[in-house]
Amino acid sequence: MSIAAGLDLSLRVQKAKAQLDAHVREMVEWHFNPKTGCPFWLEWASKLGWDPRGEIRGFEDLRKFPPFQDEWLRGGPVRRWVPKEFAGKPLYVFETGGTTGVPKSRVAIEDFRIDYEMFSETLPDEYFPRGANWLMLGPSGPRRLRLAVEHLCQHRGGICFSVDLDPRWVIKLIQRGESDTLEKYKTHVIEQAITVLGAGHDIRCLFTTPKLLEALAEELETRGTSIKTAGITGIFAGGTEFTPQYTRFTMEEVLGEGVYLTPTYGNTLMGLACSKPVTREDGYKITYFAPQPRAVIEVVSFEDPDRLVDYGETGRVRLTTLTRETFIPGFLERDEGERERPCDRYPWDGVSGVRPFRKLATQTTVGVY
Amino acid sequence: MAVLNIPILRWGQPYTSLETDTVMHFVTGETLARVSQANTGLLGRDMRLAQRARHVLTEIPISELIAMMKKAADLYLRATLPLGDGTQTPEDFARQQSASTGLPEHMCKANMSKNHFVLSNMDKILEALTRGLDLNILTRGYGIESRGVMVSYQSQAPVLGLVLPSNSPGVHTLWLPVIPMQVGLLLKPGPQEPWTPCRMAAAFIEAGVPKEAISIYPGGGELGAEVVRRSKRTMIFGGTATVARYRGDTRVQVHGPGFSKILLGDDVVDQWEQYLNVMVDSVFLNSGRGCINCSSVWASRHTREIAQALAERMGPVEPKPPEDPQASLAAFTVPGAARAIWHSIEAGLGDAGVEHLTASFGPRLVEKERCGYLRPVVIHCDSPESTLANTEFMFPFVSVVRCPQTEMLKRIGSTLVGSAITYDKSFQRQLMDAPQIDRLNLGPVPTIQLDWLQPHEGNIVEFLFRPRAFQARLEKVAV
Numbered sequence: 071m072s073i074a075a076g077l078d079l080s081l082r083v084q085k086a087k088a089q090l091d092a093h094v095r096e097m098v099e100w101h102f103n104p105k106t107g108c109p110f111w112l113e114w115a116s117k118l119g120w121d122p123r124g125e126i127r128g129f130e131d132l133r134k135f136p137p138f139q140d141e142w143l144r145g146g147p148v149r150r151w152v153p154k155e156f157a158g159k160p161l162y163v164f165e166t167g168g169t170t171g172v173p174k175s176r177v178a179i180e181d182f183r184i185d186y187e188m189f190s191e192t193l194p195d196e197y198f199p200r201g202a203n204w205l206m207l208g209p210s211g212p213r214r215l216r217l218a219v220e221h222l223c224q225h226r227g228g229i230c231f232s233v234d235l236d237p238r239w240v241i242k243l244i245q246r247g248e249s250d251t252l253e254k255y256k257t258h259v260i261e262q263a264i265t266v267l268g269a270g271h272d273i274r275c276l277f278t279t280p281k282l283l284e285a286l287a288e289e290l291e292t293r294g295t296s297i298k299t300a301g302i303t304g305i306f307a308g309g310t311e312f313t314p315q316y317t318r319f320t321m322e323e324v325l326g327e328g329v330y331l332t333p334t335y336g337n338t339l340m341g342l343a344c345s346k347p348v349t350r351e352d353g354y355k356i357t358y359f360a361p362q363p364r365a366v367i368e369v370v371s372f373e374d375p376d377r378l379v380d381y382g383e384t385g386r387v388r389l390t391t392l393t394r395e396t397f398i399p400g401f402l403e404r405d406e407g408e409r410e411r412p413c414d415r416y417p418w419d420g421v422s423g424v425r426p427f428r429k430l431a432t433q434t435t436v437g438v439y
Numbered sequence: 440m441a442v443l444n445i446p447i448l449r450w451g452q453p454y455t456s457l458e459t460d461t462v463m464h465f466v467t468g469e470t471l472a473r474v475s476q477a478n479t480g481l482l483g484r485d486m487r488l489a490q491r492a493r494h495v496l497t498e499i500p501i502s503e504l505i506a507m508m509k510k511a512a513d514l515y516l517r518a519t520l521p522l523g524d525g526t527q528t529p530e531d532f533a534r535q536q537s538a539s540t541g542l543p544e545h546m547c548k549a550n551m552s553k554n555h556f557v558l559s560n561m562d563k564i565l566e567a568l569t570r571g572l573d574l575n576i577l578t579r580g581y582g583i584e585s586r587g588v589m590v591s592y593q594s595q596a597p598v599l600g601l602v603l604p605s606n607s608p609g610v611h612t613l614w615l616p617v618i619p620m621q622v623g624l625l626l627k628p629g630p631q632e633p634w635t636p637c638r639m640a641a642a643f644i645e646a647g648v649p650k651e652a653i654s655i656y657p658g659g660g661e662l663g664a665e666v667v668r669r670s671k672r673t674m675i676f677g678g679t680a681t682v683a684r685y686r687g688d689t690r691v692q693v694h695g696p697g698f699s700k701i702l703l704g705d706d707v708v709d710q711w712e713q714y715l716n717v718m719v720d721s722v723f724l725n726s727g728r729g730c731i732n733c734s735s736v737w738a739s740r741h742t743r744e745i746a747q748a749l750a751e752r753m754g755p756v757e758p759k760p761p762e763d764p765q766a767s768l769a770a771f772t773v774p775g776a777a778r779a780i781w782h783s784i785e786a787g788l789g790d791a792g793v794e795h796l797t798a799s800f801g802p803r804l805v806e807k808e809r810c811g812y813l814r815p816v817v818i819h820c821d822s823p824e825s826t827l828a829n830t831e832f833m834f835p836f837v838s839v840v841r842c843p844q845t846e847m848l849k850r851i852g853s854t855l856v857g858s859a860i861t862y863d864k865s866f867q868r869q870l871m872d873a874p875q876i877d878r879l880n881l882g883p884v885p886t887i888q889l890d891w892l893q894p895h896e897g898n899i900v901e902f903l904f905r906p907r908a909f910q911a912r913l914e915k916v917a918v
Contacts, residue, residue, distance in 0.1 A: 247684050249668060284480040291487075315457040316478050323484060354457060 082417035086362065090418070091128035093363035093392060098126045101397040106155040110142070111397060129366065132390060132399045133376045140401065143174035143339075151177050153394065164214035166338040169241040173212070176338050181395045182214050185341035186222040188361050189334070192344045197304035197330030198226065202274035206232035207263045207282055213237075214338045219277045219306075231271055233262040256282075260289050267300045275304045280311040280320075287324045298329050308334040308342075313425070314354035321354070334358070335424055339398055340365045340389045346413060346420075358424065359416035366390040369409035369421050372429075375402055378419075379409050386427055403427070443472040445523035445633055447657065448640060449485050450492060450623075451650025460630055460657065464538040465772035465810040466761065471535055472523065474633050477656040479665040482625075485654060486669045492623025493597035495649040501574040504619040504648070505561045511639070511646035512558030516551055520641040532638055536608055537761045539631040541770030541810060544762050546725060550608045554639070557612045557891060561619055567892035568616065568900045577620060581909045591909030598623035598654075599903060600670030602663040602677070603636065605629030605773075606833060609729055610676060610694065611639065613895060618643060622903050623652040627666045629676075631772060633657055667691060672903055692897050696831040697730030697855030699886040702870075703738040703745075704861025705844045711741050712748070714860055714883050718837075719752050721858065721886040723815065726769035727835035731856045731878075733886045734831040735838045737823075737847050746796045746819035746839035753815035753835055754800030768834065770810040777804060777811025780832050784816060787827035794819045823850040848873050855896060856886040 101107045102115050102122045115122055126132060148163050156179055164182070165173040204223035210216045210232060223230035243252040263286055267273055276297075278286065283305065287297050297305075305325070312333040321331055335358040336342035343358040343365075360367040369385040371377040379385035387403040406427045410420035446453035456475035464471055496504065514520060519528045527535070533547040540547075557564060565574060572590070576582035581591040599617050603626060604610060617624055626636040633655075640653045656662060667673045667685070674692045675681060682695035701718055703711060721733035736745060759766035771777040781804040788795050796817045797803065805812040815835035820828040828840045829852055842850055848869055851857070857876040860883050861867060870879055877896055880886065889895070 249664070253668070284483065288483060313458060313478070315476070316480065318457055319478055319481050319484075324480065 079412065079414060079417060082414075083412045086412075086417045087129075090363040090366065094129045094132065095127060097392045097394070097397055098122050100155075100394055101153065104154075106153055108153045108397075109150040129390075135399045137375065138398055138401045140174055143176065144172045146175075148175050148177050151175075151396070156395065162214075162217065163212070164217075164338045165212040168212075169238045169245075174338070176214070176396060178214065179395050181341070181393050182218040183221050183225075184393075185361060185364070186218045187225050188364075189342050189344060190222055190225055193226075193304065193306070193332065194330060198275050198306075199303070201227040202304075203228045203271055204230045204275040204277065205263060205266055205273045206230050207259070207276060207278040207286065208235060209237040209279075210234050211236060215277075218342075222277075222306075223275070228275070229271075231266045231273060233259055233266065235259055256285055257289075260285050264289060264293070267302075272301070274301055275306070276302050277306050280307060280309050280316055283307055283320065284324070297325055303329055305329065305331045306334060307331065308336060312356055313423075314348075314356060317348055317356060318350070318354040321348075321350075335421075337389075337403075339396075339401060340367075340391055343367060343421075344416075346415065355422055356424070357410045357413075357420045357422040359413075359418065359420040360389075362416070362418045364391070364393050366392070366418075367421050368419065369407060370402075372406075375400070381409050381411050384408050384423075387421055387424065441525060442470050443523045443525045443527075445472050445474045445637060445657070447475045447477045447481070448637075448653060448655040449481070450488050450652070450654050451644070454481075462539045462631060462633065463809075465541055465770055466538070466807075468809055469538075471538055472633065474630075474657045477658045477662055479658075479662055482656050482662065482665050483669060488651070489597045489623060489625070492652045492654075493594065493621060495651045496618065496621040496623065497578055499621075499649070501565075501578060501619055501621065504621065505565070507643070507646040507648050508558045508561040508615070508619055511642040511648070512555045514645050515558065515638060515642040516555040518642070518645070520638060520645065522637055522641065527638060527641075532634055534762075536632065536634045539634070539772065540606055540608060541761070541772040542608060542726065542728070543759070543766035543769065545764050545766070546769070547608060549725075550611075553609065553612055554615065554635075557615050560891065561616060564891055565616060565619060565900075568894060568898055577904060581911065589909060589911070591907050592904040593907050594622065595903055595905055596622065596671035598625045598652075598670065598672075600625045600627070600666040600673035602627045602666050602673065602675040603629050603632065604676040605631035606769075607676070607728055607730075608632060608635055609725060611635045612891075613694070613899065614674060615639075616899055617903070618648055618652060620900065620903060624654065625666060625670060626653070626655045627663055628655065628657050630657070630659075674899075674902075692899075692902050694730065694896055697732070697734070698829060698831050698851075698853055699731050699733050699856035700851055700854050700858070701733050701736045701886065702847055702851070702857060702859040702861070703736065704859065704863050704866050705739055706863045706866075707860050708738045708741055711738065711745050715745075715748055715752070717858070717860070717883045717885050718745070718749060722749070722837040723753055723756075723767070723835045724885075724887050726767060727815070728769055728833045729887065730831075731887050731889070732835075733837060733856075733858070735829060735840050737840045737842050737851065739841065739843045742821075742839045742841040743794070743819050746794075746817050749837060749839065750796035750800065750817040753817060754797040756815055756835075758805055758812040758814070768812050768814065770807070770812055771833075772810050774809070775811075777813050778806065780834075781813060784827065784832070784836070787825065787830070788818070790820075790825040790827065792821035793825045793827060848875070851875065856880065858882075858884050858886045 101111045159179050162178045164176050167173045206219045220230040290296050333345045333356050343360045346357050368388045369379050370388045387405045389401045391398040404427050405424050407421040407424040410422050412418050446455045458476040459473040460476050461470050462472040519526050533544050536547040537544040584590050599622050601614055628636045636655050644650045676694045682693045685691040685693045758768045803814045803816055813834040818838045820838050820840045823842050827838050854876045856878045858880040859870045
């Protein structure tokens with residue numbers, strides 16, 4: 071990087087930081103103002119002994135909040151999370167987890183649409199043509215992803231086809247060691263996908279998970295065809311199994327030239343983090359950047375979640391969601407990774423090498439996504 | 440020593456992964472090798488070529504493959520062979536295997552000799568395992584036996600998947616007869632023991648085995664499950680949970696804890712001192728690490744005296760450096776493993792009727808910077824009820840259990856090797872009929888004594904080939 075380019079990036083980083091701080095002030099004002107905030111945060115702030123609207127002047131000040139407890143998101147009434155200003159609007163509720171016990175919930179109005187419209191801007195039209203139809207080969211039911219992918223497709227002018235997929239059942243089968251039933255369920259899902267792909271719907275784009283992508287490619291090849299021959303040119307996929315090796319293997323040996331694969335990292339709480347384009351020259355390294363300022367990814371010390379690790383160092387992923395619909399400060403994710411420097415496209419910190427957090431990895435079942 | 444980079448072997452083609460696992464020296468912390476890690480999709484994709492592995496092997500007569508095994512035996516034992524981006528002498532091999540598995544070097548060398556013996560005697564071993572079958576019948580699928588009867592053997596899988604352990608280099612003899620039976624090898628090495636699969640593959644290929652017949656996929660637990668999922672026949676090594684998971688799955692031959700035992704009949708138990716060496720060897724040799732090592736001795740009387748005598752023989756043994764020719768204890772190289780095992784034993788020692796006889800010989804848990812040792816443990820159980828009466832640990836651990844002879848066969852549970860020292864014909868008959876005993880030794884035979892001409896935990900020929908009815912009306916049936 072030249073000195074001029076470095077200076078330019080440095081200025082853009084500063085500008086992004088200033089925008090983030092301004093956005094934080096705006097969101098804190100919104101969520102903690104009795105006229106606009108949601109019952110949960112207003113009640114919570116009443117016990118704080120200090121006024122967030124007065125004291126939170128920028129992103130760093132969010133550390134004044136105690137760590138966000140994901141248990142708060144379990145159970146109802148979910149309306150306690152709805153900002154007063156949005157009362158009366160049609161509400162969605164999306165769930166995460168829930169294989170056993172009460173899942174975590176997030177209410178939504180427009181956020182998923184906004185997030186995926188922003189993500190849409192990162193997709194190359196050459197591979198994700200405007201107007202093309204999509205297949206959503208991923209979790210359905212109470213998942214945000216189901217509606218979000220459909221909206222992404224519609225936003226780009228297409229129609230989204232989908233199949234049913236219950237990830238909680240998949241995780242149960244894995245945990246019980248019922249590999250035969252798991253295999254049958256996967257076959258059932260893949261058969262539906264192949265039927266849709268072969269039914270003349272002119273599907274060009276696909277959302278799927280790493281495991282299902284492998285299974286789909288394999289089954290298509292068994293039938294003498296391929297992802298590419300089936301007409302797919304763009305694939306958007308997500309999951310911690312997206313390692314550089316997986317991506318390299320998939321790009322080199324499964325998809326081949328002419329099919330674009332973009333890994334993403336996200337969840338119901340944060341939204342969607344995009345990756346820099348993944349290239350052979352960069353060792354298929356996958357670096358994710360949050361859709362700042364609506365969401366922020368930090369890589370923090372395992373021992374002290376308020377301390378950022380140095381660039382290149384490993385730490386736990388911490389998410390902050392800052393939208394008018396949702397305020398979640400400093401949520402410690404189940405993942406770890408390496409802190410990455412800002413880049414031209416995303417002048418803020420990123421994270422690479424995302425994988426299950428080592429202390430939780432043995433308890434975490436990675437299912438279909 | 441330079442750090443070796445060991446690639447994946449995809450039907451003979453090396454492939455360097457973007458993900459590697461580091462194999463470390465358990466004493467010095469030195470990096471011995473960086474091993475490429477396979478992703479599950481890669482294995483799945485390569486399985487499309489599994490049939491080719493068998494095809495290239497069936498092009499070579501079994502007699503020639505056996506000759507290649509003999510040649511490979513010498514290469515494995517004596518030659519400098521390629522390994523990743525470097526080479527490996529036999530001395531390097533023993534040192535590296537010891538350094539990552541914790542097994543003393545002289546035991547690694549002894550395992551090399553075992554593998555050499557099996558490869559060198561492959562003709563005799565296959566003759567024994569097939570009960571004298573003309574081996575060409577395996578190639579052709581049918582033929583007329585020496586007694587004039589038509590027989591047919593159908594291959595059940597083009598390749599055998601193997602999910603190998605990290606901590607027990609002695610198990611590799613089990614898969615050595617596979618290539619000469621014209622079945623390919625799909626090896627998933629244990630994370631700390633890439634050495635034997637890689638060296639054996641190099642020796643095989645150097646000896647003339649087509650490289651397209653051999654794959655090696657290092658990787659984590661998910662990859663092991665994928666090997667089982669993808670292979671029509673798999674041999675897997677694991678703990679009790681693995682055994683339970685695959686029980687009843689005819690595609691899978693599981694090798695888990697052996698719970699091997701010595702049973703002293705009432706007719707000989709008063710002369711127990713005569714059999715002390717057999718007991719000590721069964722418990723102690725090879726650092727007690729194998730499934731064929733004895734984990735309990737059962738008798739109706741004198742059990743405390745037996746336990747005391749065993750404790751006096753084994754209790755004083757202390758860890759020695761791995762290169763010491765006198766070292767008899769293997770280290771636990773997985774962090775925390777030795778401590779966890781010791782805690783598990785300590786919990787059982789609290790049971791009523793359990794006595795720890797090696798306690799007086801000093802602490803059993805010895806922790807070093809990067810590893811742990813467990814010195815031999817002998818306990819006495821005054822009945823089979825206690826938890827530790829029928830437990831297996833991967834070090835010299837033995838419980839001496841007081842149990843009436845009439846109750847023994849009801850109480851011993853699953854027993855891989857049962858050495859029954861008795862001359863009582865009635866008891867011998869009951870032992871012969873006891874389905875819970877896999878390998879039965881009658882008389883003072885150490886549990887660890889192997890007869891290479893006999894099957895181990897299932898006959899691999901029967902696992903890979905199914906005898907079936909076959910009739911042919913051909914102009915001339917090949918014989």
